[in-house]
Amino acid sequence: MVDLKVNIGKLMCKNPVSTASGCFGYGHEYDDFLDVNRLGAVFVKGTTGSNREGNPYPRMAETPSGMLNSVGLQNKGVDYFVNEIYPQIKDYQSHIIVNVSGSTIEEYVEVTEKLNVLDKIPAIELNISCPNVKEGGMVFGTHCPSAIHVTREVRKAWDKSLIVKLSPNVTSISEFAKAVEGEGADSISLINTLLGMAIDARTRKPVLATVTGGLSGPAIKPVALRMVWQAYHAVKIPIIGMGGIMNATDAIEFILAGATAIQIGTANFIDPAVSIKVLEGIEKYCDEQGVTNVNELVGALES
Amino acid sequence: MKKFVRDFELIANKRINREYYLLVLKSPERLPEMLPGQFVEIRIDNSKDTFLRRPISLYDVDMDKQLVYLLIQEVGKGTRKLAGLKAGNSLNLIYPLGNSYSLPEEKAKVLLVGGGVGVAPFPLLAKFLKQNNVEPEFLLGFRNKELLVDLADFEKYGKVFLSTDDGSAGEAGTVMDHSVLKASSFPYVKVYTCGPQVMMKAVSKFAEELQLDCEASLENTMACGFGACLCCIQETVRGNLRVCKEGPVFNTKDLIW
Ligand SMILES: Cc1cc2nc3c(=O)[nH]c(=O)nc-3n(C[C@H](O)[C@H](O)[C@H](O)COP(=O)(O)OP(=O)(O)OC[C@H]3O[C@@H](n4cnc5c(N)ncnc54)[C@H](O)[C@@H]3O)c2cc1C
Ligand SMILES: Cc1cc2nc3c(=O)[nH]c(=O)nc-3n(C[C@H](O)[C@H](O)[C@H](O)COP(=O)(O)O)c2cc1C
Ligand code: FES
Numbered sequence: 001m002v003d004l005k006v007n008i009g010k011l012m013c014k015n016p017v018s019t020a021s022g023c024f025g026y027g028h029e030y031d032d033f034l035d036v037n038r039l040g041a042v043f044v045k046g047t048t049g050s051n052r053e054g055n056p057y058p059r060m061a062e063t064p065s066g067m068l069n070s071v072g073l074q075n076k077g078v079d080y081f082v083n084e085i086y087p088q089i090k091d092y093q094s095h096i097i098v099n100v101s102g103s104t105i106e107e108y109v110e111v112t113e114k115l116n117v118l119d120k121i122p123a124i125e126l127n128i129s130c131p132n133v134k135e136g137g138m139v140f141g142t143h144c145p146s147a148i149h150v151t152r153e154v155r156k157a158w159d160k161s162l163i164v165k166l167s168p169n170v171t172s173i174s175e176f177a178k179a180v181e182g183e184g185a186d187s188i189s190l191i192n193t194l195l196g197m198a199i200d201a202r203t204r205k206p207v208l209a210t211v212t213g214g215l216s217g218p219a220i221k222p223v224a225l226r227m228v229w230q231a232y233h234a235v236k237i238p239i240i241g242m243g244g245i246m247n248a249t250d251a252i253e254f255i256l257a258g259a260t261a262i263q264i265g266t267a268n269f270i271d272p273a274v275s276i277k278v279l280e281g282i283e284k285y286c287d288e289q290g291v292t293n294v295n296e297l298v299g300a301l302e303s
Numbered sequence: 304m305k306k307f308v309r310d311f312e313l314i315a316n317k318r319i320n321r322e323y324y325l326l327v328l329k330s331p332e333r334l335p336e337m338l339p340g341q342f343v344e345i346r347i348d349n350s351k352d353t354f355l356r357r358p359i360s361l362y363d364v365d366m367d368k369q370l371v372y373l374l375i376q377e378v379g380k381g382t383r384k385l386a387g388l389k390a391g392n393s394l395n396l397i398y399p400l401g402n403s404y405s406l407p408e409e410k411a412k413v414l415l416v417g418g419g420v421g422v423a424p425f426p427l428l429a430k431f432l433k434q435n436n437v438e439p440e441f442l443l444g445f446r447n448k449e450l451l452v453d454l455a456d457f458e459k460y461g462k463v464f465l466s467t468d469d470g471s472a473g474e475a476g477t478v479m480d481h482s483v484l485k486a487s488s489f490p491y492v493k494v495y496t497c498g499p500q501v502m503m504k505a506v507s508k509f510a511e512e513l514q515l516d517c518e519a520s521l522e523n524t525m526a527c528g529f530g531a532c533l534c535c536i537q538e539t540v541r542g543n544l545r546v547c548k549e550g551p552v553f554n555t556k557d558l559i560w
Contacts, residue, residue: 022533023532024531025531029530029531030531032305032306032307033308053542053543054533054536054543056538057524057538058523058524059524059533059535060524060526060532060535061524062353062354062355065354066354067355067526069532071533071534074533074536074543268531269355269356269527269532270354270356272308272397272529272531
């Protein structure tokens, strides 16, 4: 038996496999495909202070080994989450983690305070890295003083586990990792999508209505691995790694680079049961490699 | 409705015309209920230049023989890859996806207006209508007679009115120019439409003027196909809805388009 339990800061997870925000709905969209209860955690869609309709159509472009999206945080707002969605999903045996998003520091704090009263939300993931909203979002994640400021204010409003989700659209990921660690983040998750663009040469138009969007999928994996590895060497808090994970081998690479846990995003769209396959694959790898506790692999990259 | 992911066996890949082909796929087990207007998401295997699945409507379903029929137009990388598949190949599908067309309030004649590969959901819809004592008739538009589909698949359910852009089959012009829409009386209680958006909008406007119910099946760029990514939204009077989940079939009076 392999011990798969991991601690993401204060948060104990039964295994390192979780699903990424914006890619797994609220969990129940996947009930037909897998037993959601087996996941370490489910990161639900970015939640803002009030209803947001998101960006205009088209919002998606397929790109080589990946996709661009410009969904723009479409969600019904935190009150709707608390009153309508939470009662439906609170009984999952996996941790439900809310991705907290906003345009202003006040909005981030407001969402956080409203979630604070929910027993079954043991952690929030502070999304300071959404590339698809005009104000806020990534601005907080790409300007270090802003990242510090928002983490500080949210930290005051939240005493359970605080995960800060970093943007890859920066020169030095270590700088941001250290900065939010300094403000009391319990862990960091990375990477969010990379800012990208697709053009239709025939029509000479951008494919996305918003022109630019967030790139995800295997195309970003090398960048994500590099950033996880750099962050691992910069901070002491645990890291949740993601970006292009399609199978167990990809997940193990992230763990070797320094991730304590991983999230799977875009891959769910192609194989909605992929997360369970990754979980089983990690267990099998450990068995084959004589690893009895998955934590032995964290940052175990040999040079 | 519970969704499934299964490997189907390709029984036949029939060329319909220069651009269209029909895949006949056998399910490994009894099929669940599949409704007209619903679609499947096909995984494109061994294809380096595609990444996501491709959404394709149900053309027909044979519950007894456990067969699914898909009418596909070659437009790009994925549909070209599928065109090359041979009997015996296996194909992974997620199904059944999306909502479905609804019955008219009155059990009378209805008109199904389709353009090009947009006629794809109609055989299954017509079968369903017939089973519910509704009489379907079709108004189908194509570019020219070389690009027609197998009309027998439609004629077995009801009368087919045809139009081609160049007049090489049926009446000349678009479906909107067809005499069936110009006649002094319009004997239908509801209109169903699928095809290019400009056509669907014109059909919807036509139905609206006659104060008839109209349902349209929309397309959109989809990443997941089952409601998880919010990439496929359509603006409606009820806010942005997912074409893959609350759609693809919408009552046209709800659409902001
Ligand atoms: C719910 C739904 C049901 C569908 N049913 C059918 C069907 O029964 N038969 C059928 O042939 N097609 C159907 N389509 C359209 C089909 O999914 C696309 O044609 C297909 O995904 C194109 O893939 P490709 O790799 O060949 O093209 P790509 O190489 O991806 O693109 C080639 C060209 O096609 C255009 N294109 C790509 N996707 C779409 C799309 N979704 N709608 C319009 N244009 C597109 C691109 O802009 C590009 O110009 C349906 C789409 C939806 C959303
Ligand atoms: C359609 C889509 C929507 C997303 N929505 C969010 C979101 O609301 N909040 C967030 O923090 N990240 C969001 N992301 C980013 C993912 O959580 C993840 O960081 C990124 O996609 C990289 O992982 P992947 O390559 O496994 O998808 C979204 C990604 C996609 C593809
Ligand atoms: S395609 Fe993902 S929600 Fe519709």
